[in-house]
Amino acid sequence: MEIKKYQVFSPDTKCSVENCERNADYEVYLYDYYxxxxxxxxxxQDYTCPFICEIHMNENExxxxxxxxxxxxxTYPYTNQHMAQGYTKYLPVSEAYSEIFNEGLIVNNPQLRIDFTDINKELIRYIARNPEIMREINPRKFEELVAELFNNKGYQVELTPRTRDGGKDIYAIRKDSIGTTLYVVEAKRYSENNKVGVEIVRGLYGVKSAERANVGVIVTxxxxxxxxxxFAxxxxxELSLNDYTDLKKWLIEYK
Ligand SMILES: [Zn+2]
Incomplete structure (x- = not known):
């Protein structure tokens, strides 16, 4: 596949984020598919941000x-500034330009492979090292993170829009030889001192009962x-309350 490029890489190429002096760690692509x-x-290649350092890549995600x-x-803070359809992928420059990084070695047809860095895995490892970042990310993003953690634990996961506040509920289904268990999960991205109160727990208990789910889970x-x-x-x-300490454990358990 011929990949359109706007800027070529050289060993002193810097991160394309404004005022960033760090070396480029990844080449950035706009990816889409039918x-x-x-x-x-x-x-x-991403038009606005063809190269990015590790720190800005994580922030971008x-x-x-x-x-x-x-x-x-x-939408991203640094990449795809023209809001084209599709999303951002990254490839380590050492792989994209292996002929530069492996000078002297014979590289057979260094065509770009499309098995890019698995950003989920990279990102979750990054969050596991910096768990406090969870308190800063967008609440929607936090819902996606929690959904991914359940998915990784072997649950079938569905994120469904909640009508009133635009948030989403996570439905996690566990199937085994004994039966099927439905969990309705609510993610609360709160600051450290803002504790989840009884009204939230009572509310979820109501949702759990109305939805005929087996367990209501709150993750904060x-x-x-x-x-x-x-109350719980x-x-x-029927109710499972999980706090910051539990979350940190799940991040470490992520495979
Ligand atoms: Zn940077």
């Missing part, structure tokens, strides 16, 4: 908004008030 039956892929699905638009970047904990404690098979 879902089956077309199965057509589009890929070109953490602050991205939108769904990485065919023909959708994802803060902790729970005493009232909330007391006799309902331990």
């Amino acid at each position: 879902a089956p039956p077309l199965n057509e892929e589009f890929i070109e 953490v602050k991205s908004l939108g769904e990485k699905k065919p023909r959708r638009i994802v 970047t803060s902790s729970f008030t005493q009232d909330a904990i007391e 404690s006799p309902l331990k098979y």
Whole structure:
């Protein structure tokens, strides 16, 4: 596949983010595709930010908004400034330009492969090292992160729009030989001192009952008030409260 490029890389190419003096770690691409039956892929070097350092790459992903699905638009702080359809992918420059990094070695047809860095994995490792970043990311992004953590634990996950506040509920389904369990999960990206109160827990319990789900799960970047904990404690098979410490453990367990 011929990839359209706007800027060539040399060993002293810097990150394209304004005023960033760091070396480029990744080449950046705009990627899009038509879902089956077309199965057509589009890929070109990112016009506004062809190269990026590790730190800005992580920031770019953490602050991205939108769904990485065919023909959708994802917004980023640094890449895809013209809001083209598609989303950003990264390839380490050492792989994209292996002929430069492996001087003297014979490189057979260094054609760009499209098995890019798995950004989910990279990003979650980054968050695991810097868990406090979870308190700064967009609440929508935090919902996606929680959904991904459940997905990684082997649950079937669905993010569905909640009508009133524009937030999303996460439905996680676990199937095994004994049966199927439905979890309705609510993610609360709160600052450290803003504890999740009993009204939120009671609200989720109501949703769980109305939806005929088996367990209501709250996941937060803060902790729970005493009232909330007391409300949930006799309902331990129906409610599961998970705080910042639990989240940090899940991030470390991420495979
Ligand atoms: Zn940078």
